[in-house]
Amino acid sequence: MKLSEFDYILPKELIAQHPVEEREKCRLLVHDRKNSSFSDKIFSDIVGYLNEGDTLVLNNTKVIPARLFGKRATGGKVELFILEKKWPISEALVRPSVRIRDGEEITLESGDSVEVLGRGEVGRFVKFERPIEDILRDAGHMPLPPYISRSDEPSDKSTYQTVYSSKEGATASPTAGLHFTEALLEAIKRKGVNIAYVTLHTSYGTFAPVKADDISEHKMHKEYFELPSAAIETVLKTKKSGGKVIAVGTTSARVLEYCSLQITGPGYCAGKDISGYTDLFIFPGYEFKIVDHLITNFHLPKTTLLLLVSALAGQEGLFKAYRHAIESRYRFFSYGDAMLIL
Numbered sequence: 001m002k003l004s005e006f007d008y009i010l011p012k013e014l015i016a017q018h019p020v021e022e023r024e025k026c027r028l029l030v031h032d033r034k035n036s037s038f039s040d041k042i043f044s045d046i047v048g049y050l051n052e053g054d055t056l057v058l059n060n061t062k063v064i065p066a067r068l069f070g071k072r073a074t075g076g077k078v079e080l081f082i083l084e085k086k087w088p089i090s091e092a093l094v095r096p097s098v099r100i101r102d103g104e105e106i107t108l109e110s111g112d113s114v115e116v117l118g119r120g121e122v123g124r125f126v127k128f129e130r131p132i133e134d135i136l137r138d139a140g141h142m143p144l145p146p147y148i149s150r151s152d153e154p155s156d157k158s159t160y161q162t163v164y165s166s167k168e169g170a171t172a173s174p175t176a177g178l179h180f181t182e183a184l185l186e187a188i189k190r191k192g193v194n195i196a197y198v199t200l201h202t203s204y205g206t207f208a209p210v211k212a213d214d215i216s217e218h219k220m221h222k223e224y225f226e227l228p229s230a231a232i233e234t235v236l237k238t239k240k241s242g243g244k245v246i247a248v249g250t251t252s253a254r255v256l257e258y259c260s261l262q263i264t265g266p267g268y269c270a271g272k273d274i275s276g277y278t279d280l281f282i283f284p285g286y287e288f289k290i291v292d293h294l295i296t297n298f299h300l301p302k303t304t305l306l307l308l309v310s311a312l313a314g315q316e317g318l319f320k321a322y323r324h325a326i327e328s329r330y331r332f333f334s335y336g337d338a339m340l341i342l
Helices: 043-049 132-139 175-179 182-190 229-241 249-258 260-264 304-313 315-327
Strands: 027-032 037-042 055-059 061-063 067-071 077-082 089-095 105-108 113-119 124-128 167-170 194-200 223-227 245-248 274-278 293-297 338-341
Touching (some): 037 043, 055 229, 055 249, 167 194, 223 249, 245 249, 249 260, 293 304, 304 338
Parallel strands (some): 027 338
Antiparallel strands (some): 067 077, 089 124, 194 223
16 A cells, blocks of 8 residues: 555644643534444543443553753753653653754753663763752643644643553543543443553654555554553453454554453463563554554554554545534644544
8 A cells, every 4th residue: 555545635724733621512523334324523522432241442641841942062952752661771852953963962841860862772971960850840841743833831741641541651642531520530431341451651643744655564653551451351351242442542452452462362470560661553455453442643644553453444434534524623733633443
């Protein structure tokens, strides 16, 4: 398949710049694959599409304030985008990178000095003088994606996190989960729906551009994940009883599918957690083994996220849904509206 087949034109005004005031009041486009139908709903209506015995799988990663701003000795402005929180040496995207030499020191807004070292797999290695947790707390900015054309605001520290985020490490929000409130999750539980948590620290790899026109040649960057034994047992019980597994976001889906052979094979040891790094790239032609339905946002054209959703919804059905969303003036991307694929 060619990458050019996964392109579409989006009016700029449909790119959401702020979240809706009430998380659960965003719009929800329901795409029923069996009937090739679309329904326009509100996100809180999601409860009506979940049944007793189903399992909702959420990614509990927590976004770190990964953007740091500083100056060179010459006075030039510099931005560091932390790719993975490590200390004393971490990997970061350094902008503008071409002008900064190895060994050069950057002074951050907090007054901390950071030394720029050699090149890493994606960015540059940088060395911090004090714990990175303290620096991010004192000077870090929320890593809003570049299509949000504004500076981060104090409110983004909460609105760009899911209400169930608990494990720090992500540099991008698992945005499909932003629409849930604690009250909505309680309503889902009362209906007899199981809730399971996984962790995938969303990073640059998820959003790295696909450069190869032949999509099969694209290589995903690795991202750290955790799949607890409690989640495994809940998912397996659901599949055995005929219930449905609903992944909230492409990140949850990737964790489940990456571990699918391990947890369904004869070698699985009950009670054992699974963790590691996944570089699973899901694109059309992939057969889902665990995920039955997906809750997701609307994604940028020609991205790995759009390709994953196409693999589940079908390329033709997905693009029909996107055309409907554009014509109906849905809000797109991280702070935008949601879609349920049945």
